[in-house]
Amino acid sequence: MATSKEGKKAAKSEFFTPRATKLKESVASQDGGGSSPASPSAMETGSAATPANPNLEALMSRMADMLGDLSATLTARLDAVATAIRSDIKEIGERTDRLETKMSEFADAHNTMAEQVETLEEKLKVTLLKLADMEDRSRRYNLKIRGIPDSVTSSQLTSYMTDLFQSLLPDATPDLLLFDRIHRLPKPPSAPVKAPRDVLLRLHYFKPREDILRALRDPGALQPEYDHISVYPDLSKATLQQRRDFKHITAILRNNNTGYRWGFPTKLLISRNGTIHVAVSVEEGDKLLRDWGFGDHPPQPRSQTAPRRLDPEWHKR
Structure with missing residues (x-):
């Protein structure tokens, strides 16, 4: 019984023995139990005497x-x-x-x-x-008349305008109201279709022209048969545009019962408290209105045409 137990124990211990240990033991058993080929002292002596692998040194x-x-x-x-x-x-x-x-x-x-x-x-x-x-x-001697019916022919224009001017200036003689020329103007594109063409005339004398314009300042100067007629001085397009730029100023002056008249070249002569103030530009007119306290009136925007200055962004170091 003891022998069978010992055999089982030996088999169990052999099962748990590492394979490498088994191989060593197998080699030792085949060697007959002799001594190892080289003792530790001999191996140590050989390792010191044997040179390193030349291939490895060459590779390195x-x-x-x-x-x-x-x-x-x-x-x-x-x-x-x-x-x-x-x-x-x-x-x-x-x-x-x-x-x-x-x-x-x-x-x-x-x-x-x-x-x-x-x-x-x-x-x-x-x-x-x-x-x-x-x-x-x-154009100082010229006058532009608007509203004369087209039924008045070119040959009738002289007599028609002479009668109109004599109604304004009763003391003027026909010789004083002499015309150098009189004719109708082409109708501008902006004019109404049924509106008659304007008439342009040149008086031979300058004083009757000024007297006519002065008389027309009275609202009731024209007789009823001529109340549809408007008379204007003949001005260049540049002067008309410059006067349009002063339009807001003249409207404020009229609303405040302040007299004014136009000067040449285009300027506004404003009469206030017995003093004549001259506004050569719109900016000067706006400044006068603000100084007089004629309402909160901001200046009109003006187009800036001045070229912009350039500031060099690169500076040589």
Whole structure:
């Protein structure tokens, strides 16, 4: 019984024995239990005397050479790339410097031209005012009449206007109301279809023209048969446009019972408290209205035609 138990125990211990241990024991049993081929002392002596593997040393040496070559190659390539980058950066810097200098010159040249344009605009404005004044002076003897029916023929215009002016100036003789020419004007596109064409006439003498315009300032000056007639001075388009710019000022002056009249070149002569105030521009007229307290009157917007100045954004370092 004891023998069978010991056999089972031995089989169990053999089952849990590692395979490597079993192989060693099997080799030892086949060797006949002799001594190992080399004792520990002999192995130690042999390891000290035997040289290292020459193939390994050659491989390590070759790898070291390859790493050195790779490092040298990378260093050379990086130096070349860095040199090229520095060259490109230097070239870009020089080009940027030239561009900055050129743009600064362009800005200065533009500002100089802008100043010259403003000066030329002022001179042109003065010239146009003088030209408009000359044109208005050439029309000083003219009158424009609106509302004469088309039934009045061209041959009847002289007698028709002479009768109208004599009704305004009873003391004027026909010789004083002499016409150099009289004719109808083309109808402007903005005029109503049924509206008669305007009539333009030139008086031979200047004083009757002024007397006629002065008499028309009275609302009841025209007789009933002529109440559909309107008489205007003949002015250039430039002067008419300039007077339109003063329209809001003249409306406020009329609402405040303040007298005014037009001057040449276009200016507004305002009579207030026995003093004549001259407004050459719309801005001056607006300022006078604000100083007199004629309501809350904001200045009219004016178009800005002055060229814009340029500020150089690049500065040479």
